[in-house]
Amino acid sequence: MKQKSGYKARKDLTELIQVMTSLTSEHNLEKLLKLIVKSAVDITDSDAASLYLREKDFLKFVITTNKTLEARMGREVFESTIKAFSVLISKKSISGFAAHTGKIVNIKDVYKIKEKPYSFNKTFDEINQYRSKSMLTIPLVNREGNVVGVLQLINKLTKKGKLTTFKKYDEEVTISLGAQAAVALENVKLQENLLKSHYDSIMRLSAANEFRDNETGFHVQRVSYYCELLAKAAGYSEDFVKSIKYASPLHDVGKIGIPDKILKKPGRLTEEEYEIMKQHTVIGGKILSNSDNDIMLLAQEVALSHHEKWDGTGYPYGLKTENIPLSGRITAIADVFDALSNKRVYKPAFPLDKTFSILEEESGIHFDPKLIEVFLSVKDDVEDIYKRLKDED
Amino acid sequence: MKQKSGYKARKDLTELIQVMTSLTSEHNLEKLLKLIVKSAVDITDSDAASLYLREKDFLKFVITTNKTLEARMGREVFESTIKAFSVLISKKSISGFAAHTGKIVNIKDVYKIKEKPYSFNKTFDEINQYRSKSMLTIPLVNREGNVVGVLQLINKLTKKGKLTTFKKYDEEVTISLGAQAAVALENVKLQENLLKSHYDSIMRLSAANEFRDNETGFHVQRVSYYCELLAKAAGYSEDFVKSIKYASPLHDVGKIGIPDKILKKPGRLTEEEYEIMKQHTVIGGKILSNSDNDIMLLAQEVALSHHEKWDGTGYPYGLKTENIPLSGRITAIADVFDALSNKRVYKPAFPLDKTFSILEEESGIHFDPKLIEVFLSVKDDVEDIYKRLKDED
Numbered sequence: 001m002k003q004k005s006g007y008k009a010r011k012d013l014t015e016l017i018q019v020m021t022s023l024t025s026e027h028n029l030e031k032l033l034k035l036i037v038k039s040a041v042d043i044t045d046s047d048a049a050s051l052y053l054r055e056k057d058f059l060k061f062v063i064t065t066n067k068t069l070e071a072r073m074g075r076e077v078f079e080s081t082i083k084a085f086s087v088l089i090s091k092k093s094i095s096g097f098a099a100h101t102g103k104i105v106n107i108k109d110v111y112k113i114k115e116k117p118y119s120f121n122k123t124f125d126e127i128n129q130y131r132s133k134s135m136l137t138i139p140l141v142n143r144e145g146n147v148v149g150v151l152q153l154i155n156k157l158t159k160k161g162k163l164t165t166f167k168k169y170d171e172e173v174t175i176s177l178g179a180q181a182a183v184a185l186e187n188v189k190l191q192e193n194l195l196k197s198h199y200d201s202i203m204r205l206s207a208a209n210e211f212r213d214n215e216t217g218f219h220v221q222r223v224s225y226y227c228e229l230l231a232k233a234a235g236y237s238e239d240f241v242k243s244i245k246y247a248s249p250l251h252d253v254g255k256i257g258i259p260d261k262i263l264k265k266p267g268r269l270t271e272e273e274y275e276i277m278k279q280h281t282v283i284g285g286k287i288l289s290n291s292d293n294d295i296m297l298l299a300q301e302v303a304l305s306h307h308e309k310w311d312g313t314g315y316p317y318g319l320k321t322e323n324i325p326l327s328g329r330i331t332a333i334a335d336v337f338d339a340l341s342n343k344r345v346y347k348p349a350f351p352l353d354k355t356f357s358i359l360e361e362e363s364g365i366h367f368d369p370k371l372i373e374v375f376l377s378v379k380d381d382v383e384d385i386y387k388r389l390k391d392e393d
Numbered sequence: 394m395k396q397k398s399g400y401k402a403r404k405d406l407t408e409l410i411q412v413m414t415s416l417t418s419e420h421n422l423e424k425l426l427k428l429i430v431k432s433a434v435d436i437t438d439s440d441a442a443s444l445y446l447r448e449k450d451f452l453k454f455v456i457t458t459n460k461t462l463e464a465r466m467g468r469e470v471f472e473s474t475i476k477a478f479s480v481l482i483s484k485k486s487i488s489g490f491a492a493h494t495g496k497i498v499n500i501k502d503v504y505k506i507k508e509k510p511y512s513f514n515k516t517f518d519e520i521n522q523y524r525s526k527s528m529l530t531i532p533l534v535n536r537e538g539n540v541v542g543v544l545q546l547i548n549k550l551t552k553k554g555k556l557t558t559f560k561k562y563d564e565e566v567t568i569s570l571g572a573q574a575a576v577a578l579e580n581v582k583l584q585e586n587l588l589k590s591h592y593d594s595i596m597r598l599s600a601a602n603e604f605r606d607n608e609t610g611f612h613v614q615r616v617s618y619y620c621e622l623l624a625k626a627a628g629y630s631e632d633f634v635k636s637i638k639y640a641s642p643l644h645d646v647g648k649i650g651i652p653d654k655i656l657k658k659p660g661r662l663t664e665e666e667y668e669i670m671k672q673h674t675v676i677g678g679k680i681l682s683n684s685d686n687d688i689m690l691l692a693q694e695v696a697l698s699h700h701e702k703w704d705g706t707g708y709p710y711g712l713k714t715e716n717i718p719l720s721g722r723i724t725a726i727a728d729v730f731d732a733l734s735n736k737r738v739y740k741p742a743f744p745l746d747k748t749f750s751i752l753e754e755e756s757g758i759h760f761d762p763k764l765i766e767v768f769l770s771v772k773d774d775v776e777d778i779y780k781r782l783k784d785e786d
Contacts, residue, residue: 211650255606
């Protein structure tokens with residue numbers, strides 16, 4: 001095997017290092033997967049690359065890129081033809097073999113495999129009228145030495161675009177890329193798990209009030225999803241959408257400070273009792289105060305402002321129109337929608353169409369008219385959440 | 394400048410790639426900092442390296458390594474002589490210049506700097522009888538293009554250990570390492586912030602009960618820290634220590650399900666009322682149930698078992714000795730210690746020595762004797778937490 005010139009080797013490796021730094025900084029799983037396959041074909045001058053992630057005893061095919069087919073069909077059409085599938089981790093398939101043994105598999109022509117435990121699956125080629133020839137398959141190994149996936153490169157190309165085979169040098173480069181990809185994938189998953197844990201904690205602790213008031217744990221979940229949906233449909237940033245999803249379930253956390261005799265009273269509250277009840281907004285604001293955490297700051301805003309009304313007749317401060325924080329205006333719609341569309345001790349569940357029309361009537365009175373318009377434009381998605389998280393009768 | 398041979402360049406870069414993958418997988422800030430300076434001297438064959446992290450308008454010196462001085466004094470002694478300091482980001486110092494301009498500074502001899510805005514600070518050399526000569530200073534730039542720190546290499550060595558100067562090639566390699574280090578540092582901080590947010594949420598939501606019962610928000614904080622301290626002193630894993638710190642503040646979350654007339658009763662509870670009160674353990678277990686999050690699972694265990702007693706006379710299940718989960722045995726000590734050493738409506742605060750001796754008397758009766766022994770062995774640390782988070786009178 002010919003040694004690459006110092007200059008070429010350094011250029012490739014400089015490129016590799018840049019890619020590795022990009023991998024480390026990518027926190028979005030989907031973008032990270034795309035970056036891995038794109039970088040793999042760029043660095044090795046291959047025509048195609050596929051990525052499989054391990055799920056217990058299987059390799060799940062997650063993403064692929066193919067220059068020839070994308071040029072022929074267009075990227076979107078090509079992507080739409082790709083179907084998810086899984087391969088058992090065993091010596092019988094090429095990717096399975098790499099995952100099973102932890103070894104690199106470098107094949108000159110996949111149609112000419114002889115005396116190997118694995119064989120090549122021609123289905124993809126036949127469906128897409130493609131000819132796979134050289135193939136380099138490497139296991140992605142995490143820092144504990146476990147295989148977390150497989151990266152597969154297909155059809156190495158010369159500078160002039162002719163088919164050739166993968167060299168020792170490609171193996172080395174791809175192994176480096178794979179090691180970094182494995183760690184980057186694990187970091188992203190770790191981060192997603194952390195976020196999930198945090199959301200889980202917020203959800204169950206905000207649902208704890210169900211042991212005192214008459215709402216179910218599903219109420220806070222639905223409100224959280226309605227707020228997420230509304231904020232997204234209204235075009236706010238991904239960050240805000242996530243934050244309101246996390247913050248809104250805490251809207252009633254201040255009810256913990258309301259005495260049983262008021263909170264649990266089955267009949268109508270006296271004026272005096274109602275004044276105490278209103279304090280749940282202020283108490284919630286206090287519980288969630290003095291945080292340097294953005295979600296808690298937003299949750300404090302929501303707790304304080306979700307009973308304000310567009311026309312200024314709400315509480316605790318009687319704020320008007322856009323003086324009411326956006327988070328409070330969003331949560332107010334979600335909260336009232338949920339109260340109306342579900343049974344309460346003092347009222348039956350209203351049908352969805354009636355609920356929507358009550359909200360529409362209150363547009364510009366109780367609610368921000370622009371947000372109501374958006375909310376009504378995503379009725380179908382609202383209904384999906386409603387059905388998925390229905391209270392039991 | 395001479396081009397390195399292809400082989401040498403590839404060997405170095407392979408090493409660099411391995412280091413980069415290690416950087417990506419390191420989630421502990423202290424270990425990451427050590428890894429950065431150690432890798433920097435190894436890869437560039439330098440005698441010393443220092444790392445500065447940006448804090449607003451300053452560079453904070455965080456870690457250094459120096460082969461010559463560590464050989465002369467021993468690593469521990471050398472480390473103990475290093476003092477924290479900060480440098481204003483301006484053109485007047487070398488590290489400040491690199492941070493201010495975002496430019497690499499490669500100096501052949503720091504004692505012979507001429508007509509530059511910056512000058513070399515000889516203090517370190519004078520104190521340690523060291524002679525800095527060649528110096529390579531590079532800014533650490535994150536993916537948004539902001540300088541997050543500075544990496545400084547001192548005294549490049551030849552293979553034979555003689556002083557030489559940093560070459561273009563060292564600049565390239567260090568820039569790559571620096572780019573990866575910057576992203577790795579940001580990832581670790583992001584993760585730490587996420588964990589902090591999660592802890593913050595747990596703390597304030599578990600402290601929310603203070604609006605109903607007579608305990609203050611500091612109670613849950615102190616219990617959390619006492620549990621952390623006890624688990625650490627007893628030699629449990631870092632993971633368990635962190636988990637019990639997070640889980641223990643939730644021990645009384647089930648009190649939300651106890652009616653006001655019992656929870657807020659100033660006098661002694663009747664037997665019937667006490668039976669209801671005991672239910673806070675079971676309600677807490679229910680609130681925290683069905684999670685796939687390890688911290689919530691441990692919190693559920695704590696909520697259920699923190700009123701069990703070593704001799705089997707506790708509740709809700711009357712478990713004995715080691716049948717009581719470890720988490721519950723630890724939290725029981727922390728919770729009772731805190732109740733005794735602080736004022737309650739039904740009792741004054743006991744002095745610390747009296748509190749410790751009551752716990753000692755209850756060793757093997759209420760509490761796990763081994764854990765009590767450990768707890769008593771860290772009295773000073775317990776007192777520190779007690780004083781730091783004292784309730785107001």
